[in-house]
Amino acid sequence: MSTSVTVLAGGVGGARLAHGFALAASSPSENELALTCVVNVGDDTERHGLHVSPDLDTVMYTLAGLNDEERGWGLTGESYATLAQLERLGEDTWFTLGDKDLATHVVRTARLRAGEPLSTVTARLAAALGIDARLLPVTDDRVRTLVSTPSGTLAFQEYFVRRQHADAVLGLTFEGVDAAGPAPGVLDAVSDAALLVVAPSNPFLSVEPVLAVPGVREALRSSRARRVAVSPIVGGRAIKGPAAQILETLGHDVSALGVARLYTGLVDVMVIDTADAALAAPIEDLGFEVLVTDTIMGGPAGRERLARELLRPGGPHR
């Protein structure tokens, strides 16, 4: 029997867990596993006239086994000859783009300009890289995350890369989201999955702009799937990125419990790290099942182990 798994993903955390499922899917015991990743596009940006989709690319490169594991983003074995020349030509090069990575943006941009929707472009790129999983941008429409800070409203990459997420986040808006619609296949992937996983991605910057696309949150609420969220906060700290600071400035508990409160009514199971075992009881009190396990996915083995744990017959359990 085929098991359909859908992962709602941002960048690194989502990419790693999705990779775990892909690795599990490639083993004989799970050869009926069909993986779909629904990915945030709120951090998409235009650099040097090229359309860059950082989260889609992180998931795509990771699933293709081409991700630079040390940095967490971009391709392995990169060079930067074009970027150096762009700088010489007077371009602002604070957003690092490798030579190989640029090929993705060049192709994507050309096809978008030719009228292809982002979902079609993404499927073609993923196929070219030999990816079996289905990779879906949450929307083909233009959604852009804007970050309110004490220094004013910043475009997402301005906040995240250029200013290295040092500004306090006072609020987030997803420009264009009200007029956006889910990309083809997104709602079905959320509704019809056997297992739906909210990846350990930033709840505000990665997960919320996925859920904010009209129809997605409702599909998640009413999904027939077993719905699982993996906390990106472990021991009161984010595994990567500014999730902890944002939880704090927005008035939430900087903990897996704080994350669980955000996902109340949306998922059935909270997966928290063994370091946070003491939070299992209060999270259960919110109405969740809780799975306490090692959630720090280092290399491929750790990712696959976590994915398999979520796939266990009967689903994840305490």
Place this chain on the structure above:
Amino acid sequence: MSTSVTVLAGGVGGARLAHGFALAASSPSENELALTCVVNVGDDTERHGLHVSPDLDTVMYTLAGLNDEERGWGLTGESYATLAQLERLGEDTWFTLGDKDLATHVVRTARLRAGEPLSTVTARLAAALGIDARLLPVTDDRVRTLVSTPSGTLAFQEYFVRRQHADAVLGLTFEGVDAAGPAPGVLDAVSDAALLVVAPSNPFLSVEPVLAVPGVREALRSSRARRVAVSPIVGGRAIKGPAAQILETLGHDVSALGVARLYTGLVDVMVIDTADAALAAPIEDLGFEVLVTDTIMGGPAGRERLARELLRPGGPHR
């Protein structure tokens, strides 16, 4: 007193002679030399959604001292990481684009898409590369050279690069040229120059699409400049490229004399190589002054020497 020199140029031949003038201009004795290059855009193309201007780039890179001298085109010290990845992504990569070169096309494309005319983009790129000369595309409008061959009509780069100019050329058309206008500064550069040089570029593929832009041929005919053309045919052969074959299939003499006939009424002086000294008399009979000299510009020294010869007080003479 300032001497204004305008070079009508295609790719390599034009680039080398323009470089000669630029080198002469940088010496104390010629520090009042103001160089303008008016460059063919008929071989412009779009690759992977990027606007590529091969002739403009050859002139620009050569003037900047960055041209790959061995190949004759592209930048020195190139790498091809993006191209290899484009191929992996399923793109057709017969048109070689280096990583550094790509920066030019990325910036040009972004600025054109933002509404900047090609002449403005070109000026900015040239300035960024430290070029003192004025580099002008002959037009800001879209002109595309189409090549009629026994195999049908081919886009220029299809003929030139992909099929390595192996097809017989039955005719040439410059799509869009009737509706095109000269870029700002072009007509003045042709009319008001003290010395106007038709570079040793292909008369059909490089010079004609410059002259075909409405107003340019007339400006050349009526220019106050001393008008000089350097033959690209030496000893019955083209120094580079398919000029000889094209002269032949179109029914012209494959010689400096055949070239001179094409330029009758357009220039005052034909510059031919010492190898063709015997053609001086018949070319004079056509009404030209003739300068017989070494026209094979190898390295920078040869280019500067030829430029200085054309600049000599009283202008070039036999």
